[in-house]
Amino acid sequence: MSSLSYLVSRLLQIIPTFLLVMVVIFLLVRMLPGDPAIAMADAKATEAQLELIRQKLGLNEPFFMQFFYFVKNTLSGDMGTSILLKAPVLDVIIERIPVTAFLTLYAVGLSILIAGPLAFVAALNKNGMLDIAIRSSFQVGLSTPVFYIGLLLLTFLAASLRLFPVGGYGTTFLEHLHHLMLPALTVALYTSAIIMRNLRSAVIEVLDAEYVQFARSKGLSRSVVLGRHVLRNALISTVTLLGLSIGALMSGTLVTETVFAVPGLGRLMLEAIFARDYPLIQGLTLTFAVMVSLVFLFTDMVQAWLDPRLRLS
């Protein structure tokens, strides 16, 4: 059916994106200053030992051959060995993916829970006291740096009140929820501010639409008018924004995971950069790129599900 062909065409679009990302990663890593062989070897290594490492890493091969091997190995699941952790990059990453994925979904979930109802309340009380109160408190959230909010939450909720642990991930689902509450909330306070503003104006705009007036003139109940006619239409633009902010949120995990000592991909990336762990940086960048692509794909699918004009045209 047409929905299926839309999905397939959208999936195929990921391939060129993926290739482009490979090129960029390959070039970027090679543009970094410093010699990975020196980083890997210890300080007393002789030139001959360094040369051996370079040979092992294929750093003496011609540029294009290096790229060819990179693509070939990556596609066959071999992303090399992490210099820092002395383990296959793929294994290291796969181990950490659930942590970052959990944190991201948790943060998105919290953002929606916070922003959704408040956006509706604000829109329905347009320019009233409630609206102004909601908007100004979110304004504070938007204009405060994420790491600062994180530190505040840590100081009060974790260190003083001991409601939440100061770091870690836990082992069970409930422990995950408990451990990641503060980092997720930190991120959510920021994202929900963006979503709230967008959803509020979308709801206000849709409330004025002729089809909402027509729906009301049919004698539909308020909940049907708001839920079926207003919410769905207002969500279309907000979903796009949500997808984009999840993309930004992924790169934000570098900061959040470091502040909250969460053993996820973001913190790993920071460690890899400091250790000049080229294979790991490459692998992580690629992983982030794939995850963001998947989020955008998912966003597009939700859009198409919401708006028939997208899937049928």
Added chain:
Amino acid sequence: MSNQQKSLLQVRDLTTTFHSKGRVLRAVDGISFDVRAGEVLGLVGESGSGKSITLRSIIGLARDYGTVEGKVYWKGEDLLARSETQLRSIRGSQISMIFQEPMTSLNPLLTVGLQIEENLKAHTELERAARKARAIELLDMVGIPSAASRLKDFPHQFSGGMRQRVMIAIALASNPKLLLADEPTTALDVTIQDQILQLLLSLAKDLNMAIVLVTHDLGVVAQTCDRVAVMYAGRLVETGSVRDVLKRPQHPYTLGLLKSVPENIPPRTPLYSVPGTPPALDALPQGCAFAPRCLKAEDVCMKSKPPLLVIDEGISSACHFLEVAREEVPA
């Protein structure tokens, strides 16, 4: 009044005001009219004269953004005194409304079938299968070919004229006794306009339904309406049977509107238009709102608002210079 009993809807002294930046804007200014069972009443005027707001005030949609005062009697009960919940049982079931823009008045995200069935679900006891059958019947009734297969289609898969038919089908789902039609043909091609008007007329006749047809087109009024009410700057300036008002208009504004309808004129003749533009709601003159554009206007017109007076059986008019003014229309 003699036809009090036959009146389906009685609007008395309806006033709708908006509050904007500390100013009070009077969009509808104390208008009164009746709609009799089964008749087609044309509500005519330029853009901004308050026609659409009048319709929205009747079924309580204008309350959201303005203050609505006066009385609107429906089956002897004042609709304006009803709560939102109480009004809901009348909206869409006894009084329905259709809008000007078929492109924007249907929800783009919902199937046409669902948008019809919503109405049935709100106002009837019909089961799912029966609702579907009724939806097909309705689409068929408004002249949509192969109705059964189109229930699952979305509004953007229909042409403008077809969408207007869909909107009519939705509005008529629960057999209303009154249809408020807000410029239902303005956005359509001329050929389609005529089809839609004919459809509305034949449906009104079959279902014994009255229509209040808002339009700015006197040609449409002449074709379709039994009676006409002319609005200017939120007030009624002339009402009467279509034949009387079009044949011997009393109000200079009606006369101007009539003269601006091109009819039997040689090619390349400039069209007549009423000089000037309607006053802004925040700058209404103290006297007759039409006075600044009126060729007959004298001092009295600038000072006091003329009341709507019954001239004879068929016609009432609001002008200081009526030839035979008799009695004031009872409010």
